[in-house]
Amino acid sequence: MNSVDSAISAVTDADIILIEEASALINRHWKRDQHGVAAAIRTADGSVFSGLHVGGRRINICGEQVTMGMALSAGHKEFDTCVAVIKTLADEEPAVTSPCGACREVLTWYAPGMRVLVRDGTDVRVMLARELLPAPYIPPWELRGDGFRP
Numbered sequence: 001m002n003s004v005d006s007a008i009s010a011v012t013d014a015d016i017i018l019i020e021e022a023s024a025l026i027n028r029h030w031k032r033d034q035h036g037v038a039a040a041i042r043t044a045d046g047s048v049f050s051g052l053h054v055g056g057r058r059i060n061i062c063g064e065q066v067t068m069g070m071a072l073s074a075g076h077k078e079f080d081t082c083v084a085v086i087k088t089l090a091d092e093e094p095a096v097t098s099p100c101g102a103c104r105e106v107l108t109w110y111a112p113g114m115r116v117l118v119r120d121g122t123d124v125r126v127m128l129a130r131e132l133l134p135a136p137y138i139p140p141w142e143l144r145g146d147g148f149r150p
């Protein structure tokens with residue numbers, strides 16, 4: 001493994017604190033069909049944001065996107081780590097969950113170098129956001145490099 005190009009690594013003590021932040025939020029606000037996931041993001045300066053997934057049976061805005069929006073709205077542009085936890089029953093402990101496809105695109109777009117905690121079977125590990133979405137969509141104008149955007 002190339003240690004520069006890949007961040008696949010173990011969970012750190014700081015990551016545990018982020019998991020606890022997201023878990024505390026979903027434990028406070030879990031509600032069936034409204035809030036099932038919470039995310040937490042640590043910015044490069046150490047600020048921590050946490051947000052709930054919002055939605056219902058058909059429409060969902062993921063916790064990662066809500067939290068990224070909160071951090072961006074506060075003016076942050078550099079991100080360190082993201083984690084999401086899921087809770088499906090009122091008496092269940094939250095568990096780390098991997099980002100969905102849409103979140104993988106959003107996280108990669110805003111913070112390709114951000115560490116993201118992912119579930120890998122029974123394990124939790126850390127990857128870079130850009131590693132979550134191999135061969136991502138690149139708009140034609142970016143491929144051309146001519147700056148022309150229709």
Ligand SMILES: [Zn+2]
Pocket residue numbers: 062063064099100101102103104
């Ligand atoms: Zn998502």
